[in-house]
Amino acid sequence: MxxxxxxxxxxxxxxxxxxxxxxxxxxxxxxxxxxxxxxxxxxxxxxxxxxxxxxxxxxxxRPSECARAFFVFGDSLVDNGNNNYLMTTARADSPPYGIDYPTHRPTGRFSNGKNIPDIISEHLGAEPTLPYLSPELRGQKLLVGANFASAGVGILNDTGFQFVDIIRMSRQLHYFGEYQGKLSALVGAARARQLVRRSLVLITLGGNDFVNNYYLVPFSLRSRQFALPEYVGYIVSEYKKILIRLYAMGCRRVLVTGTGPLGCAPAILAQRSRNGECAAELMRAAALFNPQLARVLDQLNARFGAGTFIAANAFRVHFDFVSDPAAFGFATAKDACCGQGPHNGLGLCTPLSNLCADRSKYVFWDAYHPTERANRVIVSQFMSGSLDYVSPMNLSTVLQMDAAFD
Structure with missing residues (x-):
């Protein structure tokens, strides 16, 4: 102690x-x-x-002794293994997931190696955050932060119902409150509040609300309830409530990623594209969602203080890959490294799936998720990219500014 x-x-x-x-x-x-x-x-x-x-x-x-805490909320793009502890079909706990992770074993991350939170932790000078459900998250490990993300979740609680037991956003926020109680017991209420206030938070949501809800099946419940523009307005308003709740729970630096170009994922190409072009309807969904989310973040920053919520343009980063993969050293942005069917985009990556020999040449690891190398390019844009990629400032600027006031 x-x-x-x-x-x-x-x-x-x-x-x-x-x-x-x-x-x-x-x-x-x-x-x-x-x-x-x-x-x-x-x-x-x-x-x-x-x-x-x-x-x-x-x-x-050691850098990790002084690093700021890091908290992660959201879906499979940022899940570090919480679903390993749940009775769910949304899991990545079997080979070849984790083939390039330092242990060369599956960890529950939907990647061949490290994911976006892992790489952000490297930039913070900290060890990776543990899944909140991990029994290892106790004692001094609590000071590092925690990962509450769960594959399959969305902004809406009915998103991902087919995956059965996942940590929906209402429960992720409940667990965050539970975590703060454990932290207060460890270091006292005042220090716990300070740790949360100076922490960095990452939240990634929205993609599943389209691919695993609105567009899950033809004539889905939500598509019969809402036309697409009204649905987008609804989920953005619900997302706003989640972000306000994070602020109320003490978070003061929240990196919010929009959706990528949903119609360009190998899974969508396999299901909806006849010529390898990105699926128009999913691209339209992302084009409606991301600008509305950005406007909400501007509103919240006007209300709570500039730079409280940082908008990361995941669409722009991913679309750069799709438009010119060779510019980033990738051979393809249309085919997954691991999978089966057209574009290796059908189903999960399994020991029986096709597996590429050189993961560094692929943007996508499986039907929806980036390779570690693609994740590193994404984080590099979040850390030092221009306002086209992250606003009102990039993460390097945030960290330098906060260090000056610590």
Missing amino acids: PTLYKHTDPAWRCSCMTSARLFTCCCSRDRPSPTTRMRASSSSSLLLLLAAAAVGVLLQA
Whole structure:
């Protein structure tokens, strides 16, 4: 357990951990001022050096000790393995999923290797967030954050009903409240609130509300209830409620991704395209959804503060791949690496599926999900891309700005 050490400057609080070979500290200020900053910088350095000498070891600071917490909500694009613990058909816990993950074993991630949250964690200098349902998520691991995402979910609670037991958004938010209770028990209510307030949150929703709800079957319940423009307006209004709830629960930096070009996924090409062109109706759905979501984020930022909600243009990033895969070193953006049928787009990736030899040449790993290499390109745009890809600022700017005020 970390021990709280008093600093010579009362504005600083240091949480230090000792072991047989290591002494590490993370220090944070309550209300910094220029004068305090200069005084605290010199005195904290002296304090840490003296403490290291006292235990007879060289002071070492690991990045993960000081990284901000990271929370993930959403669907299979960002699920780190929660569905492994559920009785559901939406799962990625058998080979060849995970073939290029460091363990070379399936983890529940819908990828050949790391997914978007893993790569963002690398940029944060943190270890990957654990699935909330993992029994390993306890004690000090809670300080890293948690992944609440579940494959198959959507904005609406009726999305993904065919997958049976999945963590719908209402339950993901319930679990987030439950997590905060565990965190408060570990570090106290005040520190728990601070950790959540300075955390980064990623939420990815919307795709399943089209492919696994509105367009799931001809004349689906939702398609009979709503024309497409009205349906889009409805789910965007419901998404807004989810985002407001996250703010009410303490989140102040929320990266919100729109949908990709849904009509270009291998699954949709296999089912709806005769000539390999992206399916027009799904493209129309994405073209209606993403601008409306962006406007909602602008409204929320006007209400809660600029930069609270960061809009990531997943459509633009993915469509760049589709338009010119060779520009990114990919051989194809139409065929999945693993699968069966046209474009390898039918069903899940299984041990009996076709499997490409070089995953780095494919944008899609399976019928819907990117390869690790594609995920890395996506995150690089989120981190340092222009306003065409992420607004009102990219994540690198956010992290630098927040570090200046920490």
